[in-house]
Amino acid sequence: MKLAFLAPLALVIGLAGCAGSGGISSSTVNPNYASAALSAFALVQSTATAYLNLPPCTGASTSICRNQSAAAQIIPLIRSARAAAAQVDTALHVSNGGPIDVTPYNTLNGLVTLLQSVYANYSISSPKGN
Amino acid sequence: MDATIIAIQAALSLIASILPEFGVASSSAAGKVIAWLEGVMPSIASLGQAAVADVQSIIASLQNSSANLTAAQLSSLDAMLAQSNAAFEAAATADGFPTPGATGATGASS
Secondary structure, three states: OOOHHHOOOOOOOOHHHHHHHHHHHEEEOOOHHHHHHHHHHHHHHHHHHHHOOEOOOOOOOOOOOHHHHHHHHHHHHHHHHHHHHHHHHHHHHHOOOOOHHHHHHHHHHHHHHHHHHHHHOOOOOOOOOO | OOOOHHHHHHHHHHHHHHHHHHHHOOOOHHHHHHHHHHHHHHHHHHHOHHHHHHHHHHHHHHHHOOOOOHHHHHHHHHHHHHHHHHHHHHHHHOOOOOOOOOOOOOOOOO
């Protein structure tokens, strides 16, 4: 129950990777897909921020709280994803808002997938398993 | 729940419902949506699962725009990311995970 707070993250993550075939080729990605990926990352990060602002869990915690083990895994992944997001953002500027190389976009999506695995490990999608 | 939160929830729901119908084919429309998201993003996490799902829908709709991004849109994205990054680093530092390479970061001692 303590990690139920993170359930919204599970909804958001993977969004960047839900792009259909119309916006991505083998080498480039539609700038709006890239923009959407950045927005999704910001949302994931915003939710993680709110999670970190929760009080830490204790043995007697009955309300929503922050699991330090989860935080320890989420924080570096967010920072790595942010670096990838910065590359996507830079590529958008370099292309003057046009299509960008797909590599940093895929990197960002890969890190988001890693985050998703962390949430799965903490049964975030099954909060009843406290 | 205060009036601002209720208003944001209502707006999210409305935008999420109308974007798929009208699309965001124009760069101007997409830019306005991104700018609005930038403004409400700090509050989204506290609004719960329904709000997140609405934002998810909005972002998915943004993907359908075929126009290139304008300089203003890029600036909005930059501002959104900067705001989100700063808030996260403040929380992470307070949680004992200071920004790597930051000087004077001492975890929760602030």
